[in-house]
Amino acid sequence: MIRFGVLGSGYRASLYFRIAKALPEQFEICMVLCHSEESACRVKEKFDFPVTxxxxxxxxxKPDFVVSAVTKTLMCDTVExxxxxxxxxxxxxxxxxxxxxxxQVWENIKNNNYTCNKLQVAEQYAFYPTYDARIQIVKSGLIGESVSMTISCMHDYHAVSIIREFLDTGINDVNVIGKAYQMKVTDTKxxxxxxxxxxxxxKEEKHLIMEYDNEKxxxxxxxxxxYRSDIRNRFINVRGTRGEITDNMVYFLKDNNVAASEKMDVYKDEETGEILAVSFRGRKLYIPPFGICGLGEDETAAARVLAGMKKYVDGGEEVYPLRYALEDAYTANLMTTAAGNSWQPQKSQNRPWK
Incomplete structure (x- = not known):
């Protein structure tokens, strides 16, 4: 059993509420800390968790750890x-x-300046069943060395984390160039x-080119x-020296260098949206780690992060290394600067975790 507390009661906190409700034998929310009596009453009435x-x-x-799900402006102060x-x-x-x-956070963690120095960031996208499966295919070497990708799936630091997984960018320096546009679209959701x-x-639309020092x-x-529009798709393309992945299609060279293509099969519960399995070439790349429970990809991925956090707290490896989390936020700042300074290159500089 993983016992954790939640700091906050808003949209993002509700993700963890849904996980605990769907998987009560694996996850227990021992307390929710709200900023007002009104929000505490709302959480208590809707989810029936202990609130304060x-x-x-x-x-x-006495939680194993707390999840900080407050606003971005309050996040760092709350974490510290x-x-x-x-x-x-x-x-x-x-x-x-x-x-x-x-x-500051990195130096404090590095120098053991906090009373507790166990900090992780809940970056969940690499744990999405479909992204996880694609990452496995890339790391298997089937499409050779990955060299480039087009990503239109998630924003800023989330995208940077996925780029690292597919292109193995680590903490290489990066040059970012691009522009932000205002595009017209019909509001749907x-x-x-x-x-x-x-x-x-x-709506703002960013187009950026990210050139890494490892030539990716x-x-x-x-x-x-x-994220929410019913008329804007999300897609991903990863190119390697021997093939590419475009969404669920994989194009590759066989051992005799003859071209082939196969589909990554995704089995989904149409009613709940839960991914039941992902397979490729007869091999299961994903099965629900907590059993079939009705959770969508976002909740499933976040639950895997929670499980990884528990292992880390108990002495295991980091679920998402802190240096990567800080690097992703740093790179997101470069992306914002580049988008606001049309086609003026923004190059990463010295940072203490590199």
């Missing part, structure tokens, strides 16, 4: 506060989008409702509406 507005109640619940209280922290992404704070008025609005290149294309 007092730090001492969270401390006395709870590390200094002495409780391991799994921080929602990112820990901070201020480079100075990122440097928010986080909470479907929109049918047909209103045409402007990523082409980033993402619209701010893309």
């Amino acid at each position: 507005c007092k730090d001492e109640d969270m401390i006395n619940s 506060k709870w590390l200094n209280i002495g409780i391991p922290v799994l921080s929602e992404t990112p820990v901070s989008l201020d480079n100075g704070r990122l440097f 928010t986080r909470y409702e479907t929109l049918t008025k047909g209103d045409v609005v402007s 290149t990523a082409f980033y294309d993402f619209m701010s509406d893309q």
Whole structure:
């Protein structure tokens, strides 16, 4: 049993609420710390978890770790506060989008300056069943050495984490160039409702080229509406020296250098959206690690992060190395700067975790 507390009660915190409800034998939320009595009552009424507005109640619940799911502006202060209280922290992404704070967190962890120095970041995309399966195919060498990719699936630091997995960029220096555009699109959905008025609005769309020092290149294309829009697709292409992956299709050379292609098969529960299995060339690349429970890809991936955090707290390896998490946030800052300075290159500089 993994016992954890949640700091926050908003949209992102609800992801962890759903996991605990779907998998009560594996995950227990021992306390939710809310910023107001109103939000505490809302969480209690909807999910029936123990709730409080007092730090001492969270401390006395004795969680294995806490998940910090507060706003980005409060994240770094909250993370440091709870590390200094002495409780391991799994921080929602990112820990901070201020480079100075990122440097500060690294130096404090490196020098054991916190009461507890067990910090991880909840970057879940590499644990999505379909992305995980594609990563396995790339790392098998079937398409040779990966050399470039086009990514239009997720934004900023999330995209950087996936680029690392596919292109093995590690903490190589990167040069970012590109531009942000305002594009018109019909509004179809928010986080909470479907929109049918047909209103045409402007959304930001970033087009960036990311050139890494290991001679790998990523082409980033993402619209701010893309996560929720019913009329904007999400896609990925990874090119290697002996083939490429485009979404669920894999193109490759056989041992005799004759070209072939096969589909990565994804089996999904149409009612719940849960991925039941992913297979390729007769081999299962993914089966539900917690059993069939009705969770979608985002919740499944976050549950795997929670399980990894527990292993880390108990003395195991990092689930998502902190230096990568800080590097991804740092690179996201470069992306923002590059997008706002049309086609002016932004090169990574010295950072303490490199």
